[in-house]
Amino acid sequence: METPEKFPRISRRVLLKWFATATTAMTMGDMASISFGFTPTPGKEVPKGYGQDPDLSQYYNPGDFWPLTLTPEQRKTVTALADLILPEDHLGPAASAVRVPDFIDEWVSAPYPDQMDDAKVVIPGLKWLEDESKKRFKKDFSSLNEKQKRAICDDICWPPDAKPEFKQAANFFSRFRNIAVGAYYGTPEGWKAIGYEGNVPLMSFDGPPQEVLDKLGVTQTVK
Amino acid sequence: MPIITSDQVQPEYDVAIVGSGAGGGQMAYTLTQAGFKCVMLESGRSYNPDTETAMFQRNDQGPLGSVSTPEKMFGFWDATVNGGWSVPGEPYTQASNKEEEQFWWWRARMMGGRTNHWGRISLRNGEYDFKPYSRDGLGFDWPIGYKDVKDYYTKVEMLIGVYGTNEGLENTPDSPKGVLLPAPKGRAAELYSQKHGKKLGIPIIPIHRAVLTKTLDADNIPKKLHPKNKRAQKILAEAMRGRAACFWATPCGRGCNIRANYQSTTVHLPPALATGNLDIIPDAHVREVLIGKDGKATGVLFINKKNRSEGRVKAKIVVLAASSGETVRIMLNTKNAQSPNGLANSSGLVGKYIMDTVGASVGGHVPALENLPPHNEDGAGGSHFYAPWWLYKEQHAGKLNFARGYHIEMGGSRGMPGGRNPVPSDFVKGAYGTKFKEEARRYYGSFVGYSCRGEMIPNEGSFAEIDPTVKDDYGVPVLRWHWKWSDHELNMAVHAAQTFSALIEAMGGTVRSKKVKTGHDIIEPGGKIIHEVGGALMGADPKKSVCNKWNQTWDVKNLFLCDGTPFPSNADKNPTLTIMALAWRAADHIIEEARKGNI
Known part of the structure; x- marks a missing residue:
């Protein structure tokens, strides 16, 4: 890959994202305590993307704010890998059925530092995956059967366990998985898969159901 | 009288109010109900929460899963317009290159300012909070x-609507019976924290937030708030009937188009406009206060951001709430x-003692919360529980190495997933396929986090001044910031980290944040909590303060500061409710003094 990154650096960065996720989930409403995956530069001009005053009264699709840049070949690889990570099963549809590849294209084409940093790993990573696929099986990644796909991905799915020659590819896999699952769980199908039941208006908020209280050994203290 | 452009300005007003947020909104509300003709200048654009609020948009319906970006720091659907720690065309500078000596200044260039996205946490200062110097010899009373x-x-709680309970705890004032709205039920992790907090002596109780958990009593509250003013009663009753109760969905930070939470644009400004006594000029970037020969304020000079021309409004009284x-x-x-040396600055203290x-936050994972049966926990769009500061006695006895308190959020x-990986990678390790999906479902909802919100003591090293060379795009000289934490704040942050770790462990969980050796390892940058107050402190001595006890500057009798600027201390109680209470009090004083002919 052209953009070598040592694992420890990734590790810190991934760590930041864990915090971002955990803290975002925990602080709905308290706007001050969110962590970011990037370092803000207070008082300085920020990169231009959708601007600081986008129209919030509507919905958007990938490609609405900046052009999508993946080639059709890259999209094929993206789709195959995303569907391997998030297949159709008892928990819901496959990634490609809920437009995860579009989202990944939007992400790696975005003008912000965090996403540009990911693109520097993901784009060469896609190429590595194709090269490796041809090397091992003489086929495009998307044409491999599941067993063949897994043979490659098992070597790169977790950076700490990856052999030295697979470290960079493993960094790619980690980032790709983060982006793909971030997209997947933002959809109604993803909500169902993970067990999120909100975003619907209710007449009253009754707190957790009794079986949850029982499981935790707590009682509702607000009457 | 309505939202106007700068060429529609009346020849003269009773009061010019700079800023349309919590302080400006309250000031405009109280003064216009009393018949004062007011003009409000807002540096940002006009904003209509009825049509512009993203209420049910999902994360997959915004770019990048709606994650935060440098242009929308709190995510795509956050209410903030043209705001953040960076504002287009409006830079600020830092006196130091060291990160820990820099201040992050959050602004929102929109009608209603930061009230459109704030956390709605509405806590009263207690008795101790007004007399900190008398208690520990630090800062100012x-x-x-x-x-x-x-x-x-x-009065403010009755007007805006605040949920919570009265618990009778030390320096955590109760509200009179019947004022607070019902507290929402505890969520799973909140109840579990509450149970285990008890073991550590941490009182986890319902928080107070400005969200309507039921509709306001429009038949009675207006009569109580405006006993001798039938017209105000009628206007307020109508405004209150236009606000729905929370329907338990969508985060408050997006704003609320059913007006269930407080934001200036849905609660203060509509009834103020309904009096016919208020003009609001958006895109009016105030550069300076106009001063007459007698030294009194005569109005303000602003730049019309639309065409960069200068405009003036004349007024008998000027209120800065920016x-x-x-x-x-x-x-x-x-x-x-x-x-x-600048307006009302004979003391030389304008800009000093900003807080x-x-x-400081610590996150953890709690196995007991794994695999819970799915259920809806959106609730009131923000926290339901918190812990007020609980170690007053230990602190007073000298057992702690910092002087003031913090509360725990x-x-x-x-919460609504999407955008980021919902599960930390070290939990799922190399999982992919159905295995990953099962792991995501198992761990979702099992991560907790605790944040310290603590009192900073004003110090000589934290202040703002005019940068000698840099101007913004409108030709207005910008601020240069200086920042310093004292050991009190740094030690507090360490204490908070240790407390949160102990709490997570008491819940059978594991701490997921790095180990903290010094306060610098964990304390957030100055300004990141967006509770900036101080800079023109109120006091009893004109030589040692900028304002008197009525938010009125000593030097310029018809100039009032009605944001957080006059705060001599910044209790852990979150400043917004106090800003509104003091603005209402100052407005009553203005009404009274004007009647007597003193202003």
């Missing part, structure tokens, strides 16, 4: 006490023969 503000807290940083900037940019809140809900 306020020239007023809790008894002077108590009734105004009540945020600590912006109010200080306007005062220091107002220079003339009588006040070469933020001490922020907490979370751990099954």
